[in-house]
Amino acid sequence: MTESTAHSENQPTEGGLKHRHLLGLEGYSAGEIHLILETARQFRDVLDRPIRRVPTLRGITVVNLFFEPSTRTRISFELAEKRLSADTVNFTASGSSVSKGETLKDTAQNIEAMKIDMVVLRHVSAGAPHFLTRCVDAVVINAGDGAHEHPTQALLDMLTISDHLGSLEGRNISIIGDILHSRVARSNIHGLLAVGANVTICGPNPLLPRHLEEMSPNGRVRVTHRLDEALEGADVAMALRIQMERQGRNLFPSTREYHEQYGIRLEHLDRYPDLLVMHPGPVNRGVELASEVVDHERAVILNQVTNGVAVRMAVLYLLSGSRVAE
Ligand code: CP
Secondary structure, eight states: OOTTTOOGGGOOOSSOOSOSSBSOSTTOOHHHHHHHHHHHHHHHHHHTSSSOOOOTTTTOEEEEEESSOOSHHHHHHHHHHHHTTOEEEEEESTTSGGGGTOOHHHHHHHHHTTTOSEEEEEESSTTHHHHHHTTOSSEEEEEEETTTBOHHHHHHHHHHHHHHHSOOTTOEEEEESOOTTOHHHHHHHHHHHHTTOEEEEEOOGGGSOSSGGGTSGGGOEEEESOHHHHHTTOSEEEEOOOOGGGOSSOSSSOHHHHHHHHOBOHHHHHHSTTOEEEOOSOOOBTTTBOHHHHTSTTBOHHHHHHHHHHHHHHHHHHHHHHHHHO
16 A cells, blocks of 8 residues: 555554455455454544545545445445545446346446446346456455355444454354345355354244255354244344345245244343344344344344444455555
């Protein structure tokens, strides 16, 4: 990073990321994850100042390519880019030439021809960000690809857990709900196991992956179908949205029955008084979480959203390092 673009108070800790892209947390080491979280903490101080902007990415152009709907991820990436003084361009599939049949590869190569440095991609297809790295020179950041990974969500989840509980190592995190379709679950499993947390997944059989070893490297993830088994001894309950849009058919009888068996309700907060409740959003109130639980002080859902901006600033900064120096 050059003197002109560096902001001395926001230098990352020693070392850097080994990866050029953030395609998923699979393969990211504990050291890399801790570096991102520590850098995010430093950027969070910037966000608490009256002027929430640093010149760190001045001269860098980032394109946000969103082929799927998003509220939190899209806005927080854009805010993160603006807080870092990057030039940003937003692309959504609707209203673009994708509707005329243009492919992802052609779309990305045409945008790159306009001289861009980084691409943030959300896409319905698992593996789309990996594919993109073979089509463009720009740094690629995965903002959610199908049911595969959503790495920045898991990073902001880990930052939120660490804010409330300190060390992540040895913490018991239960991920509850539609694991089968969840990129959030996959990224959290990779990230949490890397930093030494214990992970339990819980849900009805049709919403768990058929090949559990895919979600449970070396059998390290505990599996249960009973909500109370998942909550007993857990530090965190991470409830996941039932992803109706990814289900070709109904995989459980009704949302009412789902809520009765797997929904977290006030009675659970009474029974497990130290339990912290998280949800990546958007929440189906009354399904994964009772509405009163969403608004409860032990639900840290909005803290997760706040942390999203700092985490994305950290990721953009750390991955742009080589380009800022060029
Ligand atoms: N958590 C999350 O990815 O939310 P959005 O779909 O609104 O971005």
